[in-house]
Amino acid sequence: MKRLTLEEIGQIAGVSRSTVSRVINDHPNIRPAVRQRVEDVIRQTGYQPNSAARSLASSQSRVFGLVMPSILQSAFADPYYPLVIQAISHACNQHDYTPGLFLFQTPEEEEKVSQRIVASGLIDGLIITADTINSTFVSKIQQYDIPFVQIGRPPASNAAAISYVDVDNEAGAYLAASHLVQLGYRRIGQLATAHNTAGADRDAGFRHALADRGLEVDEALVKVSDFSEAGGYQAMQTLLSRQPEAVFAQSDAIALGAVRAIRDRGLNVPQDIAVVGFDDMPLAANADPPLTTVRQPINRTGMLAVETLIDIVRTTPEPARHIVLPVELVIRASSGAVN
Amino acid sequence: MKRLTLEEIGQIAGVSRSTVSRVINDHPNIRPAVRQRVEDVIRQTGYQPNSAARSLASSQSRVFGLVMPSILQSAFADPYYPLVIQAISHACNQHDYTPGLFLFQTPEEEEKVSQRIVASGLIDGLIITADTINSTFVSKIQQYDIPFVQIGRPPASNAAAISYVDVDNEAGAYLAASHLVQLGYRRIGQLATAHNTAGADRDAGFRHALADRGLEVDEALVKVSDFSEAGGYQAMQTLLSRQPEAVFAQSDAIALGAVRAIRDRGLNVPQDIAVVGFDDMPLAANADPPLTTVRQPINRTGMLAVETLIDIVRTTPEPARHIVLPVELVIRASSGAVN
DNA sequence: CTGAAAGCGCTAACAC
DNA sequence: GTGTTAGCGCTTTCAG
Numbered sequence: 001m002k003r004l005t006l007e008e009i010g011q012i013a014g015v016s017r018s019t020v021s022r023v024i025n026d027h028p029n030i031r032p033a034v035r036q037r038v039e040d041v042i043r044q045t046g047y048q049p050n051s052a053a054r055s056l057a058s059s060q061s062r063v064f065g066l067v068m069p070s071i072l073q074s075a076f077a078d079p080y081y082p083l084v085i086q087a088i089s090h091a092c093n094q095h096d097y098t099p100g101l102f103l104f105q106t107p108e109e110e111e112k113v114s115q116r117i118v119a120s121g122l123i124d125g126l127i128i129t130a131d132t133i134n135s136t137f138v139s140k141i142q143q144y145d146i147p148f149v150q151i152g153r154p155p156a157s158n159a160a161a162i163s164y165v166d167v168d169n170e171a172g173a174y175l176a177a178s179h180l181v182q183l184g185y186r187r188i189g190q191l192a193t194a195h196n197t198a199g200a201d202r203d204a205g206f207r208h209a210l211a212d213r214g215l216e217v218d219e220a221l222v223k224v225s226d227f228s229e230a231g232g233y234q235a236m237q238t239l240l241s242r243q244p245e246a247v248f249a250q251s252d253a254i255a256l257g258a259v260r261a262i263r264d265r266g267l268n269v270p271q272d273i274a275v276v277g278f279d280d281m282p283l284a285a286n287a288d289p290p291l292t293t294v295r296q297p298i299n300r301t302g303m304l305a306v307e308t309l310i311d312i313v314r315t316t317p318e319p320a321r322h323i324v325l326p327v328e329l330v331i332r333a334s335s336g337a338v339n
Numbered sequence: 340m341k342r343l344t345l346e347e348i349g350q351i352a353g354v355s356r357s358t359v360s361r362v363i364n365d366h367p368n369i370r371p372a373v374r375q376r377v378e379d380v381i382r383q384t385g386y387q388p389n390s391a392a393r394s395l396a397s398s399q400s401r402v403f404g405l406v407m408p409s410i411l412q413s414a415f416a417d418p419y420y421p422l423v424i425q426a427i428s429h430a431c432n433q434h435d436y437t438p439g440l441f442l443f444q445t446p447e448e449e450e451k452v453s454q455r456i457v458a459s460g461l462i463d464g465l466i467i468t469a470d471t472i473n474s475t476f477v478s479k480i481q482q483y484d485i486p487f488v489q490i491g492r493p494p495a496s497n498a499a500a501i502s503y504v505d506v507d508n509e510a511g512a513y514l515a516a517s518h519l520v521q522l523g524y525r526r527i528g529q530l531a532t533a534h535n536t537a538g539a540d541r542d543a544g545f546r547h548a549l550a551d552r553g554l555e556v557d558e559a560l561v562k563v564s565d566f567s568e569a570g571g572y573q574a575m576q577t578l579l580s581r582q583p584e585a586v587f588a589q590s591d592a593i594a595l596g597a598v599r600a601i602r603d604r605g606l607n608v609p610q611d612i613a614v615v616g617f618d619d620m621p622l623a624a625n626a627d628p629p630l631t632t633v634r635q636p637i638n639r640t641g642m643l644a645v646e647t648l649i650d651i652v653r654t655t656p657e658p659a660r661h662i663v664l665p666v667e668l669v670i671r672a673s674s675g676a677v678n
Numbered sequence: 679c680t681g682a683a684a685g686c687g688c689t690a691a692c693a694c
Numbered sequence: 695g696t697g698t699t700a701g702c703g704c705t706t707t708c709a710g
Contacts, residue, residue, distance in 0.1 A: 003458065005703055016681045021705060029679055048458035052394035053703030056686045061391065063402075063461075066440070076425055077621060082415040089442040093452050098461065099440045101405070103428040113432050119342065119387035121687095122402075122437065230625045260627060282416060286569045288599060344687055355697045360689065368695055392687030395702045460703095 004047050013041040065123045067102040068130040069137035078227045087302025118144045125309045132195045147312045153197045163321040165305045169198045172294035172327035173205030176276045180246045181213045189221035189244035191235045191254045202250045232257025246274035252281045270336030292335035296327045352380040404462045406441040407469040408476035417566045426641025457483045464648045471534045486651045492536045502660040504644045508537045511633035511666035512544025515615045519585045520552045528560035528583035530574045530593045541589045571596025585613035591620045609675030631674035635666045
């Protein structure tokens with residue numbers, strides 16, 4: 001079952017190698033009858049063009065790199081990433097691209113591998129996610145002429161020049177906090193994060209919501225956490241002594257940790273303290289109590305990142321594309337709005 | 340900053356293209372002085388060989404496919420997979436391989452994409468994980484001559500011919516169940532799974548442990564779950580009416596769901612019901628109560644899968660490699676053995 | 679609308 | 695030890 005070549009397909013179909021190539025690449029100006037004949041042969045033989053030859057001749061690999069710079073310990077632990085990855089994989093499959101995975105656990109690994117992928121021509125473009133505020137990866141990558149799109153807004157300093165797909169974190173946090181205010185809570189805390197712009201935007205939305213309702217933010221009620229359940233648990237423990245009536249957690253994992261901390265103190269959610277999360281991960285609905293949270297369209301985020309990158313690669317990188325997806329508040333029991 | 344070619348590097352270093360190629364590929368029989376000179380030029384220019392040209396000439400892409408056939412909904416939700424993926428990514432980075440990601444959510448996607456990867460020459464070998472008992476992916480892939488290693492034992496019918504890396508699931512479950520027996524529990528339940536051979540092996544270990552201690556397995560105390568927290572919660576709910584004294588859950592996520600179900604019934608862990616999990620995920624230690632569980636070496640599993648595949652690709656596929664890694668019991672509070 | 683022919687940048691015989 | 699040369703299988707002018 002030896003691998004066939006273009007030439008051989010051409011022989012079988014009675015045309016030249018070029019014609020077969022044109023059929024495969026959907027060129028116009030092929031006589032329908034010929035196209036038909038060639039397509040039949042391709043189907044019958046199960047022919048697949050050799051991808052190395054293709055990229056060499058066309059300097060296009062149809063491989064994208066999915067890079068997560070500086071995975072601290074297991075930032076991967078947040079179920080958000082498996083979900084974006086799934087979405088990206090799916091979109092790549094649909095568009096006949098192959099997603100290559102590049103996780104960097106140390107600066108050395110990042111340096112060595114990014115060197116390789118940037119210059120070897122293996123990759124047509126990059127999707128960058130899980131970037132942190134003080135990572136230098138993006139600015140390094142900008143020096144090469146490899147197209148990329150980022151998932152999540154880049155820091156304001158160079159956001160204008162960078163294509164990205166983000167969700168409206170600020171609006172989401174605004175919705176969440178407003179919801180709590182409207183329910184009558186006044187001492188509203190926040191379990192914040194400090195790794196990326198999503199955290200900053202959610203913080204801004206939280207503050208705007210309170211300000212718009214004439215409430216002042218009590219800084220003693222704002223605690224910084226990482227994006228994990230354990231982080232939420234710890235942060236909530238320190239927050240408990242301040243006796244908040246409600247708390248906005250910047251992710252569902254954090255919210256779940258907070259709920260656990262509240263319970264361990266012998267208090268109830270939402271009766272004693274209301275909790276709102278962010279993300280609407282699958283586990284939010286099954287949590288106890290079911291979590292009021294801000295739903296972000298993770299699947300669309302991943303799909304759009306791929307499609308935007310394809311667009312950039314096929315057409316022109318200028319101007320940078322900026323996509324911000326809407327989010328919505330999902331009201332469940334943990335905020336005390338239902339039953 | 341145009342991309343250089345072998346020829347140009349050769350010109351700068353005053354040697355032929357072949358000599359540069361030899362240096363890059365670590366061939367013997369190069370005069371040290373020449374090697375030095377060439378290496379210097381390569382370093383100074385930041386030259387990276389074009390990977391398409393390389394694969395075309397050598398028919399080796401240095402790309403591995405990481406495939407997860409038939410991702411049911413979000414089998415990905417189990418934190419196990421992010422961890423293996425991280426390990427595989429890391430090992431690939433070390434060995435200058437690129438991991439391509441292939442997640443299949445539908446049979447059509449599987450069919451279409453696997454067709455492409457198998458015949459296009461894009462990929463040197465496959466690492467298959469998350470395969471389910473009644474998946475046909477592996478048997479399809481066997482018909483091509485693409486090397487692969489599986490993570491997790493294949494069904495006995497063709498395990499002998501397939502290279503795989505697995506952990507000793509049976510021994511692990513045996514340890515877990517024996518631990519419960521030794522603590523004096525008699526009515527010991529199991530939250531089992533039915534998707535893969537890991538579940539079957541853990542079931543076998545559980546049964547052997549009870550049998551070896553002269554206990555009979557009460558089939559009413561064995562409930563089938565999927566690998567999720569929610570699944571564990573549900574399965575435990577149905578198990579509760581049978582009043583088990585202890586329960587062995589086939590994964591930590593299941594165990595956590597079980598703990599939640601037990602609590603919701605107003606009972607305590609481990610006082611009323613002891614719980615043991617499997618995996619020792621990061622969250623097991625932070626759980627409340629900390630989870631007694633069987634630790635499996637996920638990181639080594641991923642690394643060895645990569646290294647085994649490299650070995651197979653470089654040498655000969657025969658005979659199939661079978662690696663089974665040891666596991667260990669980690670005793671914490673949930674089984675009632677401490678405090 | 680189709681074919682011939684010239685590479686893409688590298689590896690690997692084969693010479694010397 | 696090192697250079698020369700012939701491809702790897704495809705895309706893409708250029709003719710016709």
